[in-house]
Amino acid sequence: MNSLTAPDTSKDQLSMVENNNEVVRLESASVQYRVPHERIGTFKEYMIRLMQGKVKYNSFWALKDVSFSVNQGEIFGLIGQNGAGKSTLLKVIARVLRPTAGRVLVKGRVAPLLEFGAGFHPELTGRENVYLNGAMLGFNQEEMDAKFQGIVDFAELWDFIDAPLRTYSSGMWARLGFSVATDVDPDILIIDEVLSVGDEAFQRKSMERINTFKEQGVTILFVSHNMDVIESMCQCTAWIDQGQLQIVGETSEVIAAYRESQPK
Amino acid sequence: METTRNTKQIYDSDKRGNLALDELREAFNYRNLVYQLARRDILTRYKRSVLGIAWTLLNPLGMMLVLTIAFSQIFRFGDIQGYPTYVLSGLLAWTFFSQTTTASMVNLVWGGGLLNRIYIPRTSFALASIATGLVNITLSTIPLILVMLVTGVKITPALLFLPVPILLLAAFSLGVGLLISTIAVFFPDVAEMYQIFLTGWMYLTPVIYPVEILPEASAFWITTFNPMYYFVTLYRIPIFYGRLPTWEEFLPALVISLVALVIGWYFFAQRSDEFAYRT
Numbered sequence: 001m002n003s004l005t006a007p008d009t010s011k012d013q014l015s016m017v018e019n020n021n022e023v024v025r026l027e028s029a030s031v032q033y034r035v036p037h038e039r040i041g042t043f044k045e046y047m048i049r050l051m052q053g054k055v056k057y058n059s060f061w062a063l064k065d066v067s068f069s070v071n072q073g074e075i076f077g078l079i080g081q082n083g084a085g086k087s088t089l090l091k092v093i094a095r096v097l098r099p100t101a102g103r104v105l106v107k108g109r110v111a112p113l114l115e116f117g118a119g120f121h122p123e124l125t126g127r128e129n130v131y132l133n134g135a136m137l138g139f140n141q142e143e144m145d146a147k148f149q150g151i152v153d154f155a156e157l158w159d160f161i162d163a164p165l166r167t168y169s170s171g172m173w174a175r176l177g178f179s180v181a182t183d184v185d186p187d188i189l190i191i192d193e194v195l196s197v198g199d200e201a202f203q204r205k206s207m208e209r210i211n212t213f214k215e216q217g218v219t220i221l222f223v224s225h226n227m228d229v230i231e232s233m234c235q236c237t238a239w240i241d242q243g244q245l246q247i248v249g250e251t252s253e254v255i256a257a258y259r260e261s262q263p264k
Numbered sequence: 265m266e267t268t269r270n271t272k273q274i275y276d277s278d279k280r281g282n283l284a285l286d287e288l289r290e291a292f293n294y295r296n297l298v299y300q301l302a303r304r305d306i307l308t309r310y311k312r313s314v315l316g317i318a319w320t321l322l323n324p325l326g327m328m329l330v331l332t333i334a335f336s337q338i339f340r341f342g343d344i345q346g347y348p349t350y351v352l353s354g355l356l357a358w359t360f361f362s363q364t365t366t367a368s369m370v371n372l373v374w375g376g377g378l379l380n381r382i383y384i385p386r387t388s389f390a391l392a393s394i395a396t397g398l399v400n401i402t403l404s405t406i407p408l409i410l411v412m413l414v415t416g417v418k419i420t421p422a423l424l425f426l427p428v429p430i431l432l433l434a435a436f437s438l439g440v441g442l443l444i445s446t447i448a449v450f451f452p453d454v455a456e457m458y459q460i461f462l463t464g465w466m467y468l469t470p471v472i473y474p475v476e477i478l479p480e481a482s483a484f485w486i487t488t489f490n491p492m493y494y495f496v497t498l499y500r501i502p503i504f505y506g507r508l509p510t511w512e513e514f515l516p517a518l519v520i521s522l523v524a525l526v527i528g529w530y531f532f533a534q535r536s537d538e539f540a541y542r543t
Contacts, residue, residue, distance in 0.1 A: 029277075033541060046451060095275055095383040097540045104277040110383075118381050123308040135300035136384055138293070164311075 023188060023219050024070040024093055028102035031063040031088050031243075061243050062088040065102065068238055068248045073217040077234030077251055079224070079258055085243040086223050090190050093221065108187025111137065118177075122166035126157055126176055129165055133180045147183050154205075155179040175202055182209055189213055192223045227255050284533040290385040297384060301392030305367070306399055320400050324359065325407045328352040331472055344474060346417040349408075350504050354471035356404050357429075357499040360397045361437050361492060362462050367393035368441030369448045369455055372539075379540055386536040387529070390441045394434050401430055408503065420506035429498040429509075432521040436495060439524030442532035449539050469493055491520045 063085045070076045080086050091097040094110050119136050120129045130151055134144040152161050155175045165173065182189070191210070210233075213220060224230050230237060231251055238248040239258045246261075247254050280286075291298070310316045332348045344350065368390035372379075379386065405426070412419055448454045469492045475483060487493050494517040501509045 091380070091540065092277070096380060098277050098537045102277075104275070106275040108273065110275075119378055121304055121308055123311045124304060128304070128307065132300045132304055135294070135297040136378070136382060138297075138384075140296040141299075144296075 021071040022069050023072050023107045024221075025105040026066050026068055026092070026102065027104075028065045028067055029063055029089075029092055029099045029104050030061060030065055030101040031085075031092060031097060032100040033060050033062050034058075063092065063099070064243045066240070066243075066245045067102075068245065070219060070221065070236075072219055073214070074236055075214060075220045075222055075234045077222050077224070077230040077237035077254075078240065079227070079230060079237060079254070080240040080246075084240045086240055087192065088243075089240065090192060090221065090223065093188075094190055106188065109138075109184070110188045110190065111181065111184040111186030120165055120173065120177065123164055125164055126152075126161040126168070129176070130161075130180055133177075137181070137184050139184075151176075151179045151183050154183070154209075171199060171202070178202075178206055182206075182213075186213075186218060188219045188221065190221045190223075227259070231255055283536070284530045287385060287387055287529070287533040287536065291387045291391060294385050294388060297388050298391045298395055301388060302395035302399065305392065305396045317403075320403050321407045324352060324355055324404055325411070327355055328411065331355075335472065346412075346415050346504065348415050349412050349417040350474070350500070351472050352408055352411055353500040353503045354469075354496050356401055356408065357433060357496045358466055358469065358471045358492070360401045360430075360433060361440075361495070362466070363400075364393045364397035364434075364437045365441040365444060366458065366462070367396065368438075369445045369458065372445045373448050373452060373455060386539060387442065387532065390438060390445060390532075393441060394438050397437065398430070398434060412503070417504065418506050420502070422502035422506055422508050425502045425508055426499070429495065429502075429517070432517050433495045433499060435521040435525045436491065436517075439521070439526070439528030442528035443524075446532045446535050449535075465490075465492065469496055471496060491524070494520060 066085075066089065078086050078089065088097065092099050092104050093106055095106070119133050121132065124132065127148075130148060131141075131144050134147065139147070152158055155172075155178070157172060157176055160168065160172065165176075168176070189210075210220065222230065222234055234251045236249065237251040237254040239246040239254050241261075247257050306317070310319050313319060315322065328348055328351055331351050335351070336347065371389035371393060372386075378384065409419065409423075411417075444454065444458060448458075468486055468490055470478075470486070475487065475493075478486060494513070498509055498513060498517045501507060501513065
């Protein structure tokens with residue numbers, strides 16, 4: 001497989017470098033989950049079934065032949081019902097999942113904003129968590145030293161930064177998470193339905209930061225169930241249903257088609 | 265990751281080089297994460313206890329005390345000269361192995377949620393467990409020397425050799441840890457089975473008893489086919505016997521540790537793409 005596609009690979013990568021606009025490209029990207037018929041928990045049981053030829057799987061395509069590309073600086077919307085495959089799609093782009101079939105090309109640093117404070121530890125202080133979270137995003141100690149003050153300033157948690165996180169309110173927790181996760185200087189930012197955190201003032205501030213990213217030419221992949229937000233922010237949108245791309249194109253058209261399909 | 269600023273890196277899902285080498289490169293790039301994870305483990309473990317990190321030192325001491333009292337009362341080998349040092353050195357090496365391998369597995373299986381959200385090198389958890397273990401065993405040198413002084417075991421310059429057996433033990437533990445982590449992702453019950461397995465393995469290793477008390481037949485099997493025998497012995501020699509190991513004692517440990525590390529790393533890297541599908 002590899003040897004066959006190798007010449008193509010270099011050519012495509014070259015074209016992607018030359019074509020400065022394209023930062024994400026999916027070519028028939030597919031993800032197949034294998035779900036065992038019954039849960040086989042132990043090794044022994046598995047070996048017995050394997051020998052009996054009784055290991056059966058339901059294969060299920062969470063994504064099937066999805067192809068589209070996203071240009072530099074675009075705010076790209078992603079809509080679809082729960083379980084449609086939006087999160088799987090984001091994982092494929094964020095390098096968390098390798099597609100079962102098809103191909104994904106991504107240029108630059110991807111910063112996923114899936115859930116805030118996912119890697120936080122309640123017993124550690126705010127400061128310690130900021131450094132830990134930064135390391136998870138791939139930063140070294142010096143880079144985090146440089147960022148630290150800005151992160152605390154943005155989260156407005158000066159007085160609490162040396163208190164253990166378990167003493168934080170959920171809003172403070174989310175604010176700190178947002179501040180770390182967005183202070184990453186990304187090329188591509190993934191936002192998965194997260195703007196509902198914090199109080200109204202903080203939400204406005206988050207929106208401002210996202211707009212700043214936009215001005216800097218950062219590409220944003222935006223997932224939401226709120227059609228108004230999608231419509232106001234994204235030029236281009238893709239609608240995914242049951243793992244398949246329904247339409248990709250101008251936001252208003254895609255949303256119209258999506259609404260059309262929904263039961264009244 | 266530093267390179268992404270200037271020349272934008274292109275991630276191509278089709279391009280798969282040597283997975284084991286890729287993983288090695290990424291783990292190196294993310295060395296700060298390994299440091300931070302180890303720091304987290306050490307800081308949080310005793311955070312709410314009054315004595316805090318001192319428990320790292322008190323734990324092996326307490327165990328040693330219990331075993332010394334129990335075995336000098338029940339079994340004759342408690343009478344051997346400097347038994348507390350003997351048992352403590354064995355315990356430290358064994359604890360390093362059992363804790364780091366268990367932590368590698370547990371962190372990957374239960375900390376796996378993180379792997380589902382962002383990209384981090386999959387080996388980070390196992391490497392962090394080893395780093396934590398290295399800090400613990402290094403700190404434990406303090407109570408160890410104390411016990412040696414109290415029980416009159418001679419302290420010799422051979423102690424300076426200790427980092428070598430520790431590093432070999434770390435390499436072996438990393439290899440085993442990666443191997444069982446991989447299996448545990450696919451079969452979570454392995455995590456439970458491993459604890460029972462470890463208990464049995466410990467009794468098959470001369471940790472708390474001298475190898476001389478073994479019947480001849482089983483002594484042959486244990487001193488030949490039990491890899492932990494080599495590591496415990498190699499760690500114990502500069503402490504309890506106060507000398508450097510011979511080549512016959514050193515080489516098997518070196519070879520076993522490298523083989524385990526390469527196999528474990530390779531096996532793990534080959535499978536690590538599937539982890540996000542499972543956890």
